[in-house]
Amino acid sequence: MHVEELLNQYAAGVRDFQNAVLVGIDLSGKDLRGIDFRRANLSQANLRGADFSSANFRETNLTQADLTQSTLIEANLISANLAQAKLCDADLSRAGLRGTRFIGANLDRAILVDANLGEVSLNQATLVEANLNSAALHRAKLIGADLTRAILEGANLSNAILSNAIFEGANLIGVTAHGAILEEADLREADLSRAKFVGANLINTNLGRANGRGASFSWSTLRGANLRRTNLYRANLGWANLSEADLSEAVLINANINQANLHNADLTGTIMPSGATYG
Template sequence: MKLISGLAFAAICLVAPLSSVQAQDLTGLDVTSDAFTKSELTRDQIEAAIRALPDGKILDLSGKSLNGIDLSKLDLRRVKLQSARINKANFKDADLEGVVLDQAWALNSDFSGANLKGASLFASQFGGGKFDGANFANALVAADFSNASIKNATFDGANLSADEKNQSMGLMRGAFKSATLDGSSFKGANMARVMMEFASLKGTDLSGANLRKGEFAATDFTGANVAGANFDGADLNSARIGNMKNAESAKNMDKAKNRDRANVN
């Protein structure tokens, strides 16, 4: 689909996005400023703009400040949110299938029950957010979810891995340090080099997932289904692995790092 270029949406589309470096680094940024705490638009304005979209066009909200806005239950599939500042925003049960959220700031936002199938979340900040029941199936999830609640979410077929051939911005990958992922599904997901230190993966479905070189120090795998999961080079230092399900059919468990330091009780 093509971006809107008409005068009707000029005010919405002219704001330049944040740089990719800023999207991963808080240094030097004033996250208490209006740009990170207030909204330039209202829900009504965004709904009206979506309704007025011509066929084949999308509403480009790249770089906009939409902090604290309530967009819950809206169909946002024709909206682009690259580099948008959507901190403490409400996207609960919103439809964001295929939406570009690259380099977005969404600290402490609520995406519970949101549909993010096939969405692009590259170098984005979702720390402290709520994603319980969200659907990330087949999405690109190279974003920071530190301290987030992501219970009973779906990541089936998603790509959480690092693109080792294109790392001019550093090692961008799914980062879930101290996140709660209990009951979530990662069937067939690419989780190579994922960061999940101190995360809770209780009761998750990791069947067929690629965990190669993932960082799982002190991660709790209690009750996780690891049938066919690839642990080649995964760091299990102090991880709780004693009560994993189908561990006998996991791949390359003998090649995992620090397995001798894992908690098997």
């Protein structure tokens, strides 16, 4: 189907373009709100700056598509394939993205506020300075993803796989990450205030200089983690495994470390709570 034919049909009120083959089509800057591209093939399409608010892209092939600065507010992208797609500065607020594949995609500065990203695959994707406030990322896969300075305040990362992901300088205030896997992730200088990592895997994770004020790491594994100069004021580390962790110069004032495992941990210059007990 050619661009002119599609636009003419849309102008005439047609919205159903399911299963259409539109490889490499140029719809940049077009207003196509509410269009239905379910199961269509839009791979390598130029969709820069287009408005797809409330559009249906369920199970659509958008591999290598350019959606830079596009508007996808409340769009349905469930189980769509956006591998290696460009979504820099795109607005996906409140979008349905459950099970969507963003492998290797670029979502730098994208807006994903309140988006449903449950079970999404963002392996090796870049989300530098992306806004994921209150986003649902339960059981999501972000292996090796770059979320440097991203905003995830109040996001749900429960049971997500975040191994080797980069969260340097990110805002993770109040996130829920129960049972999440953050092995060898980089959370240097991240704000983890009031975050909940109960039962999480943070083996060899870099938390140097992070702000963990009031965070909960109870029953979590932080074996070999870097917590050098980390602020853990009023943090809950009860029953956590901190063996071989670097806690040098960390602040543990009013922290709960009851029954925590600190075997072979580096506590040089660590400010410990008085009367603390640990295994």
